[in-house]
Amino acid sequence: MDKFKKVLRFNPLIGISKEFCQIIKIEGKVCLQCRRKGIKTIMSKKHLEEDHQINIFGFQRLWNEIRDYFIHEKKQVIDNSSRN
Numbered sequence: 293m294d295k296f297k298k299v300l301r302f303n304p305l306i307g308i309s310k311e312f313c314q315i316i317k318i319e320g321k322v323c324l325q326c327r328r329k330g331i332k333t334i335m336s337k338k339h340l341e342e343d344h345q346i347n348i349f350g351f352q353r354l355w356n357e358i359r360d361y362f363i364h365e366k367k368q369v370i371d372n373s374s375r376n
C-alpha cells in the first residue's frame with residue numbers, strides 16, 4: 293500500500309499575490325526624493341529607514357514569515373499523517 297501513498301508537496305510560492313510582487317518592485321525602484329538631490333539609490337527598507345525615517349515591513353521579512361508558515365504547516369501535516 294505504501295506505493296500508493298500520496299506525496300505531499302508544499303510550494304510557498306503558490307498563493308503569492310500581485311501585491312507581494314509590487315512590494316518587491318517598489319523596494320527596487322529608484323528613490324525619486326534622493327535622485328532630485330543627485331543621489332542614485334533604491335527605495336530599500338534600509339534606505340527608507342536610515343535616510344528618510346520611514347519604517348516599512350519589507351518584502352524580505354514578509355517572505356521569511358510566509359516561508360516559516362509553510363514549513364510549520366508542512367511539519368503539522370507530516371506529523372498528523374504519521375499518526376494515522
Ligand SMILES: [Zn+2]
Pocket residue numbers: 323324325326327333339343344
Ligand atoms: Zn531616498
